[in-house]
Every structure is written in C-alpha cells, then in structure tokens.
Amino acid sequence: MQWLNLLNANFRKEYIEMKRYLPNTLALLLTFYIIFLAAFFGIMFVGDPASFEANVQYSIVSVAFWSLTLMTMNFIGFSVVTEAMRGTLEQLYMSPMGVWKIMLTRIVGQFSLQLVMMVILLFAAMLTSGQWLSLNPMTTIPILTLTMISIVGVSFMIAGLAIIVKQIQAFLQIFQFVLMALVFIPLSVAPFLAFAPFVKGVDMVRMVMMENLTLSAIPLADFGFLLINSMIYFILGLFVFHRCEKLAMKKGLLGQY
Amino acid sequence: MEKIIEVRGINKQYVKRKTKEVITAVNDVSFDVHRGEVLGLLGPNGAGKTSTIKMICGLLQADAGSIHINGLDIKKKRLKALKHISAVLEGNRNLYWRLTVRENLEYFAGNRGLSRKDVKEQVEKLLKQFRLKEKENELVNGLSRGMQQKLAIAVALLANTEVILLDEPTLGLDVEISYELREILKMIVKEEKRTIIISSHDMPVVQELCDRTIIINKGTVVVDEKVENLLKLFETRAYSIKLGGTLSVAQEQQLLVKFPLCTYEGSSHETVVNINLEKSEDIYDLFDIFKAEGTVVESIDRTTIDFEQVFMEIVKGEKAYAMA
Numbered sequence: 001m002q003w004l005n006l007l008n009a010n011f012r013k014e015y016i017e018m019k020r021y022l023p024n025t026l027a028l029l030l031t032f033y034i035i036f037l038a039a040f041f042g043i044m045f046v047g048d049p050a051s052f053e054a055n056v057q058y059s060i061v062s063v064a065f066w067s068l069t070l071m072t073m074n075f076i077g078f079s080v081v082t083e084a085m086r087g088t089l090e091q092l093y094m095s096p097m098g099v100w101k102i103m104l105t106r107i108v109g110q111f112s113l114q115l116v117m118m119v120i121l122l123f124a125a126m127l128t129s130g131q132w133l134s135l136n137p138m139t140t141i142p143i144l145t146l147t148m149i150s151i152v153g154v155s156f157m158i159a160g161l162a163i164i165v166k167q168i169q170a171f172l173q174i175f176q177f178v179l180m181a182l183v184f185i186p187l188s189v190a191p192f193l194a195f196a197p198f199v200k201g202v203d204m205v206r207m208v209m210m211e212n213l214t215l216s217a218i219p220l221a222d223f224g225f226l227l228i229n230s231m232i233y234f235i236l237g238l239f240v241f242h243r244c245e246k247l248a249m250k251k252g253l254l255g256q257y
Numbered sequence: 258m259e260k261i262i263e264v265r266g267i268n269k270q271y272v273k274r275k276t277k278e279v280i281t282a283v284n285d286v287s288f289d290v291h292r293g294e295v296l297g298l299l300g301p302n303g304a305g306k307t308s309t310i311k312m313i314c315g316l317l318q319a320d321a322g323s324i325h326i327n328g329l330d331i332k333k334k335r336l337k338a339l340k341h342i343s344a345v346l347e348g349n350r351n352l353y354w355r356l357t358v359r360e361n362l363e364y365f366a367g368n369r370g371l372s373r374k375d376v377k378e379q380v381e382k383l384l385k386q387f388r389l390k391e392k393e394n395e396l397v398n399g400l401s402r403g404m405q406q407k408l409a410i411a412v413a414l415l416a417n418t419e420v421i422l423l424d425e426p427t428l429g430l431d432v433e434i435s436y437e438l439r440e441i442l443k444m445i446v447k448e449e450k451r452t453i454i455i456s457s458h459d460m461p462v463v464q465e466l467c468d469r470t471i472i473i474n475k476g477t478v479v480v481d482e483k484v485e486n487l488l489k490l491f492e493t494r495a496y497s498i499k500l501g502g503t504l505s506v507a508q509e510q511q512l513l514v515k516f517p518l519c520t521y522e523g524s525s526h527e528t529v530v531n532i533n534l535e536k537s538e539d540i541y542d543l544f545d546i547f548k549a550e551g552t553v554v555e556s557i558d559r560t561t562i563d564f565e566q567v568f569m570e571i572v573k574g575e576k577a578y579a580m581a
C-alpha cells in the first residue's frame with residue numbers, strides 16, 4: 001500500500017510537471033519526430049547492407065530504442081542533480097521510504113509516459129513515410145520491460161555519481177555516443193557485447209520486429225540470459241547508488257554548497 | 258519525562274573542497290530531548306546549529322559519537338528512525354516551486370507512503386490554520402517568502418511525526434509575518450504534544466516558545482538550561498546603579514577594564530551604570546571603584562533582562578559561563 005501511494009504521488013508529480021512544461025515536452029516530441037522521419041527516409045545506413053528496406057527498419061528500431069534508453073538512463077541522474085540544485089534533495093532524503101524507492105517510482109512513471117509518446121511518434125512517422133513496421137507489442141513490450149531493468153540499474157549508477165560530483169552533464173554527453181554505439185552495433189558483429197547492459201534486449205526486440213516473431217518463437221535461453229543480465233545490472237546499480245549516498249552523507253554533499 | 262532524542266559526543270569536521278582546509282563544525286556535543294519538549298538551539302553564525310540538526314536527521318553522518326531517535330540509531334536504522342522525524346531545513350528550498358500549495362502537501366505526504374485520501378482532512382485543517390486556503394492552487398514559485406515558509410512548516414506537520422526540527426524558521430522574514438509564524442507555532446506547541454527543536458537567531462521565538470535552550474558556540478555546547486532559569490539567573494546579577502555625580506576618567510577606565518560589557522550614561526549630577534555581574538562577589542570590586550573617589554551610590558536596582566541580552570552576554574562576551 002505504501003509502495004502504491006509512493007508510486008501514485010511520484011507518477012502524479014511527473015505528469016503534472018510534464019503538463020506544466022508543455023512547450024518543453026512538445027519540443028522534445030518534435031525533435032524525436034524529426035529524427036524518426038530522417039531514419040524512415042533512409043538517411044541512416046548502418047549495419048548489414050543486404051537490402052535497403054531492412055536497413056531502414058533496422059535504423060528505425062535502433063533510433064526508437066536509443067532515444068528511450070537515453071532518456072531512461074539519464075533520468076535518475078538528472079533528477080538528482082536538479083533536486084540538488086533546487087535544494088529539495090535533502091527533503092527527499094527525509095523520506096522514511098528511501099530515495100531509491102522514490103527514484104524507482106519516478107522512473108517507472110517517466111518510462112510509461114515516454115513509452116506512450118514513443119508509440120504515438122512511431123505511428124506518426126510510419127503514417128508520414130508510408131513504411132510500416134510490425135510493432136508486435138505483445139512480444140516487444142515484455143522484452144523491452146526486461147531490458148529496461150538493466151537500464152534502470154545503469155541509471156542508478158549514474159545518479160550515484162551525480163550525488164558526489166554534481167557536474168555530470170559533460171560526462172553524459174560523451175556517454176550518449178557510447179550508448180549509440182551499443183545500440184547500433186549488431187550483436188552478430190560483436191557477440192561479447194551481450195554482457196553489456198541492454199544490448200541483448202535491443203537485439204531481441206529488433207529481431208522480433210523485423211522478422212515478426214511471436215513470444216513463443218524466442219528461445220528460452222535468450223530470455224534467461226536477458227533476465228540474469230538485467231538483474232545483475234539492476235542490483236549493481238542499487239549497490240553503487242547506496243554507497244554513493246553513504247559517502248555523500250559522510251562528506252556533507254547532499255545540501256547546496 | 259521520557260527521552261526521545263539522545264545525542265552523545267557527536268563530532269563533525271568538513272574538508273573544504275578547494276583549500277583542503279579542515280573545519281570543525283561540531284565538537285563533542287551531547288544532549289537529550291524529552292518527549293513533548295520544545296528545545297531552542299541558539300548560537301552565532303557558523304556555530305554548528307545546522308550541522309547538528311542535519312546529523313539528527315541523518316542527512317549528515319557524524320564522524321564520532323551517536324544519535325538515537327526513539328531508541329533507534331540514526332546511523333544504522335536511518336529509515337526507521339526517519340518515521341519519527343520531519344524537518345524544515347535552512348533556507349527556502351524545502352518545496353517544489355513548480356507545484357501548487359496543495360500539490361506540495363500531497364506530494365510530500367505521498368513520499369512518506371500516505372495517500373491523498375489519508376491526508377485529506379489534515380490538509381484542509383493545515384491550509385486553514387496557516388491561512389493558505391485561498392492560495393491552495395497557486396504555484397509556490399509566486400508566493401512570498403513568508404508564505405513559502407509557512408507552507409514548509411505545514412508540510413512538516415503533515416508528516417505526523419513526533420519530532421519536528423525547524424532550522425531558522427523565521428530567518429529573512431519581515432516582522433509581521435515572523436510574528437504570525439510565531440503565533441502559529443505557539444498554537445501548535447500548545448495544541449499538539451510534539452517534540453520540537455528550533456534553531457534560531459530570533460530571540461523572541463526562543464523566549465516565547467521554548468522550554469529549554471542549548472547555546473552552542475564554535476561547535477560546543479556552552480549552555481543547556483531551562484529558559485526561565487536562564488533568565489532568572491541573569492536577572493539576579495543584572496543591576497542598574499544610580500550615582501550622585503559623574504565618574505572620573507580614572508574610574509571610567511577601571512570600569513572598562515574590569516567590566517568591559519557595562520554601560521553608563523549620565524548628566525553632571527547623576528550617572529546610571531548598567532552592569533551584568535559574572536559572579537555575585539564582583540559587586541564589591543564595583544563598589545571599590547566608586548568608593549575610591551567618594552562617589553555616592555544613590556540606589557541599586559535589579560534590572561529585567563531579555564533573552565537577547567542573555568545570549569549576547571554568553572556568546573559575544575565570550576566570558577566563561579559557569580552554572581551557579
């Protein structure tokens with residue numbers, strides 16, 4: 001019940017702020033729409049040059065995934081830095097629920113809102129370009145959700161770092177490109193990347209969408225691997241975040257200074 | 258009375274980022290707070306009040322010593338202990354400026370695991386009590402500093418914790434709103450049996466609200482005493498002495514050397530000396546100075562003293578303060 005109330009409060013806050021900052025939200029939507037369109041019209045030629053159409057599809061799925069991943073990954077770190085700057089971070093730390101739970105509920109809220117926006121965008125882009133992908137939501141959404149767990153883990157790691165150093169903007173910008181590489185490079189080219197967070201999931205989603213697979217057509221081993229990978233990154237993320245919090249409390253870094 | 262907060266020998270040092278200079282903010286501070294008590298935490302700028310409060314909240318970890326809230330070690334059982342504490346921290350950023358008054362109340366309650374329904378009645382009550390009802394749907398961003406501070410306190414009260422910590426609640430507010438806030442706090446103290454720690458520079462706040470006061474200076478406790486005792490103690494040693502005639506230059510000098518904090522004013526036929534004696538015996542030294550030149554003492558009166566003067570005596574005078 002407490003969890004539910006926490007989720008409710010933070011979901012509401014995310015939603016209210018998104019609504020109140022409608023211009024920002026719209027600008028973001030527009031940016032992604034343009035990126036999608038660019039992908040649709042085949043400006044990006046990455047990966048296997050077997051066929052043009054497959055290439056375009058590959059790019060679109062990758063771009064959608066990249067943007068979703070990027071926003072989710074930066075989210076907690078960005079949230080922490082903003083709270084620290086506004087001076088509300090300490091007040092969050094007065095919650096007996098723990099900041100990690102607050103952040104987890106926020107990211108769940110944020111991700112849901114973004115997922116909805118992304119689906120709308122994808123449809124808009126498909127409509128404009130006349131290129132249709134099989135979104136296959138019954139299969140992709142479970143995989144996506146599992147994959148997101150690892151991304152949330154990475155997000156917690158970044159947030160931990162953010163509590164200590166506060167200036168992470170530059171770091172995040174560089175990270176954005178690392179992320180892009182991770183999302184776009186096919187696993188067949190670099191199989192060891194399966195051990196990195198979320199790469200395996202991206203690969204699976206791409207396969208499902210392009211080959212129009214159903215959930216049962218995916219080998220169980222793949223799911224098992226994805227689950228373990230996600231859990232490890234998630235737990236590692238929480239651990240790093242917790243250690244950083246402790247350090248911040250020792251050094252008095254939670255407040256403004 | 259039962260203890261709800263136990264602070265034992267806490268220390269805190271900061272290392273400055275740039276210069277690597279080590280600052281001792283809190284040095285071996287110990288005190289207890291009893292259930293239902295209103296404690297004033299006083300001290301000049303940089304004394305270590307905020308650091309002490311943050312350590313009690315677990316926002317800052319003490320380098321040494323221990324803090325227990327309701328028997329829970331804040332270091333080991335932080336989240337459990339936080340169920341018993343809420344706080345309004347220093348400065349004016351205890352709220353979300355982009356949410357409305359009501360949204361802030363509801364959001365922070367949500368962060369403590371309460372639903373909007375759970376707090377509905379209490380939100381209404383607080384909005385009325387703090388006279389924020391007509392502003393409930395306005396963004397905090399547009400409120401005056403005083404309103405924001407009132408809301409921050411309302412948010413802390415909504416948490417329904419036994420202990421509330423208020424760090425400089427009236428800082429930067431004009432006289433009127435600070436008076437209003439004081440009246441609200443007075444009402445809360447009277448109506449609800451909460452344990453409150455208030456750090457403040459605002460002496461009337463302490464004098465009117467607090468049962469007990471702790472004065473810290475340079476990170477150590479210099480006084481821990483009931484407010485009424487403190488006033489009484491100083492009252493018995495504060496004198497106003499009327500002299501027939503003026504003081505000679507030599508007498509003035511002697512006075513300043515022996516009693517640097519005394520003040521005097523007078524005309525050609527009369528002088529009034531106001532003085533706080535550290536020890537009762539000092540009165541003999543004082544009289545020796547007058548006697549030496551045959552100055553006539555016309556009357557001696559005990560003067561009333563307010564908390565501001567007591568504070569100045571203890572902290573600014575930097576005199577050794579020994580409890581009688």
Ligand SMILES: Nc1ncnc2c1ncn2[C@@H]1O[C@H](COP(=O)(O)OP(=O)(O)OP(=O)(O)O)[C@@H](O)[C@H]1O
Nearest residue numbers: 252257271280282301302303304305306307308309
């Ligand atoms: N995060 C920090 N990093 C470094 N030094 C700090 C930090 N916080 C406080 N200090 C220093 O520690 C000392 C005590 O500060 P503190 O804020 O506890 O005092 P205070 O009694 O609350 O003062 P004020 O009346 O100005 O609010 C000061 O010298 C201050 O400069």
Ligand SMILES: [Mg+2]
Nearest residue numbers: 306307308347
């Ligand atoms: Mg302070």
